[in-house]
Amino acid sequence: MESIIFELEKLSYGYIDGGKKRMILNELSFQFEKGKFYTILGPSGSGKTTLLALASALDVPEKGKVLYQGKDIKSIGYTKFRRNHMAIIFQKYNLTDYLTGVENVETNMMIMDHKRGKGQRETAYKILSSVGIVQSKADRLITKLSGGEQQRVAIARALAKDVDLILGDEPTGALDTATAKEIIELFKQLAHDYDKTIILVTHSDEVAGSSDITLKLFDGKLVEERGE
Numbered sequence: 001m002e003s004i005i006f007e008l009e010k011l012s013y014g015y016i017d018g019g020k021k022r023m024i025l026n027e028l029s030f031q032f033e034k035g036k037f038y039t040i041l042g043p044s045g046s047g048k049t050t051l052l053a054l055a056s057a058l059d060v061p062e063k064g065k066v067l068y069q070g071k072d073i074k075s076i077g078y079t080k081f082r083r084n085h086m087a088i089i090f091q092k093y094n095l096t097d098y099l100t101g102v103e104n105v106e107t108n109m110m111i112m113d114h115k116r117g118k119g120q121r122e123t124a125y126k127i128l129s130s131v132g133i134v135q136s137k138a139d140r141l142i143t144k145l146s147g148g149e150q151q152r153v154a155i156a157r158a159l160a161k162d163v164d165l166i167l168g169d170e171p172t173g174a175l176d177t178a179t180a181k182e183i184i185e186l187f188k189q190l191a192h193d194y195d196k197t198i199i200l201v202t203h204s205d206e207v208a209g210s211s212d213i214t215l216k217l218f219d220g221k222l223v224e225e226r227g228e
C-alpha cells in the first residue's frame with residue numbers, strides 16, 4: 001500500500017539474562033501509515049524502549065528488518081536514516097547542557113541543509129513557543145530549566161528537524177496533565193495537518209486515548225487495540 005511509510009518486519013530481539021537468552025521481541029511486525037498518530041502501551045519491561053531502539057537504528061535486530069518508504073534502513077544506511085528521515089524524543093532529554101534551549105533546537109535544524117541560513121533563529125524561537133517555551137526561557141542554558149521545560153525543548157528539537165517520522169519514548173512523562181494535553185494536541189496536529197507519522201510509547205491511557213491507533217506490546221508482538 002502506498003500510504004505505508006514505516007514498517008517493522010518480523011523483528012526478533014533478546015537479551016542474555018543470568019547466562020540465559022530471553023527473547024523480548026518475537027517476530028514482531030507492523031506497518032505504520034503516513035499522517036497517523038500511534039501510541040504504544042505495554043507493561044514496564046515489555047520491551048517498548050527496546051523496540052524504539054531498533055526502530056530508530058540505535059540497535060539492530062537479530063532477525064527481521066525495519067523499512068522506511070519500502071527500503072531496508074540497512075541499505076539506506078543507519079546513520080543516513082537517523083539523520084535525514086526521523087527524529088526521536090527520549091525518556092531522558094538528550095539535550096546539550098552547555099547550550100541554550102534555542103541553540104539546542106538550532107543544532108537539529110543545521111543537520112537539515114535546507115534549514116540553514118538566515119531566519120533560523122526566528123524559526124527556532126517560533127517552534128519553542130509552540131511548545132510553550134517563551135524567548136526568555138529559550139535563551140537560558142538547559143541546566144537552568146525545569147525537567148518539564150527541558151522535555152519541551154527536546155520536543156521542539158525533534159520538531160525542528162522537519163522529518164516525516166517522529167518517535168518518542170514517554171515524551172510527556174515529566175509534564176503536568178494540562179501541558180501534556182497541549183503537547184499531545186500538537187502531535188495530533190502534526191500528524192493530521194502536516195502528514196507526519198508519530199509513534200509514541202506511553203504509560204498514559206489518556207495519551208493513548210487521543211491517538212489514532214493504540215498498539216499494545218504483548219508477548220513480544222504488537223497488537224492493535226480496537227474500541228473499548
Ligand SMILES: Nc1ncnc2c1ncn2[C@@H]1O[C@H](COP(=O)(O)OP(=O)(O)OP(=O)(O)O)[C@@H](O)[C@H]1O
Nearest residue numbers: 015016017024042043044045046047048049050051
Ligand atoms: N542491556 C540489557 N541487558 C539485559 N536486559 C535488558 C537490557 N536492556 C533491557 N533489558 C531488559 O529487557 C526488558 C525490556 O526492556 P525495555 O527497556 O525495552 O522495557 P520497557 O517496555 O521500555 O519498560 P519501561 O516501561 O519500564 O520503560 C526488561 O526486562 C529489561 O530488564
Ligand SMILES: [Mg+2]
Nearest residue numbers: 048049050169
Ligand atoms: Mg522504556
